[in-house]
Amino acid sequence: MSTPSSLVGCRAKIVDMLHSPARTRAVDNWLLGRRGTVVGVLRNGTLALVEVDGKPDEMPGGVRRWPVHWDDLHVQTVQPAPQERRTTYQLGLSHTERDAVHHAVPANQEISLCGKSVHPLPVLGWSLSFLPTAKRACPTCVHLIERGS
Ligand SMILES: [Zn+2]
Secondary structure: OHHHHHHHEEEEEEEOOOOOOHHHOOOHHHHOOEEEEEEEEEEEEHHEEEEEEHHHHOOOOHHHHEEEEEEHHEEEOOOOOOOOOOOOEEEEOOOOOOOEEEEEEOOOOOOOOOOOEEOEOOEEEOOEOOOOOOOEHHHHHHHHHHHOO
């Protein structure tokens, strides 16, 4: 079982609204089924702070980050290799096709570590982190990260 703080950065889907704080439950109709990213841990680890996907002006009251109980979330954890640390690189794609290679991109840039011109995911923008363990991770980018660490 992962500790809550290790889940920061994971993608999550809001699947239930049984245990979350009242102010979150008040907009359960809107939040249920939404996806987002765990951006923090609240109340000694009992709650996740979830940044919901979408534009701020679509959010109830313009609020994008909601405290959600872990039991109300389906968190997509990746099984990290023992020595793996979270990278600070964003995920960039070299093509828009389905089999596009995943490249590591430094924050706020559009050139990957290996020198390719890359694009964010069309739907999610630059919100995803590069995962060296991903199936289509660019070997050159992975190598450069490992060498730089
Ligand atoms: Zn690359």
